[in-house]
Amino acid sequence: MNDRLEIRFRRLRPHKDADIPLPQYMTPGAAGMDLAVALDTPLVLAPGDITLLPTGLAMALPSGYEAQIRPRSGLAVRHGIGLINAPGTIDADYRGEIKIAAINFGKSPYTFRRGDRVAQMVIHSVCQPRI
Numbered sequence: 001m002n003d004r005l006e007i008r009f010r011r012l013r014p015h016k017d018a019d020i021p022l023p024q025y026m027t028p029g030a031a032g033m034d035l036a037v038a039l040d041t042p043l044v045l046a047p048g049d050i051t052l053l054p055t056g057l058a059m060a061l062p063s064g065y066e067a068q069i070r071p072r073s074g075l076a077v078r079h080g081i082g083l084i085n086a087p088g089t090i091d092a093d094y095r096g097e098i099k100i101a102a103i104n105f106g107k108s109p110y111t112f113r114r115g116d117r118v119a120q121m122v123i124h125s126v127c128q129p130r131i
Contacts, residue, residue: 008060017056032120045104053100061092068122080106
């Protein structure tokens with residue numbers, strides 16, 4: 001574990017999204033930080049549909065690291081909500097908004113609301129071998 005690793009986050013709309021929590025570990029032993037959505041209005045996702053959920057955040061990962069975006073098991077088990085590209089990768093040189101590519105695998109529509117925790121972000125070191 002690298003306790004000295006620092007990741008900087010930037011709110012893209014600070015005046016509008018100050019109520020959206022920064023990514024956070026919900027328990028001391030958690031591997032992933034929960035990510036919340038910065039929706040202006042509730043969004044209903046029909047069964048089989050895919051959407052891109054905004055977080056209102058950008059981050060600066062240090063070189064040599066990636067962020068993996070993974071589904072939350074509670075949403076998957078209870079509602080059939082997953083990520084279409086799980087795990088999604090955010091590269092160290094990406095500085096755009098973190099967005100969550102969600103899909104409804106369930107049998108009923110699911111409503112996302114502002115501030116809902118919808119995914120987890122796990123930080124990993126990466127190696128780029130010589131080819």
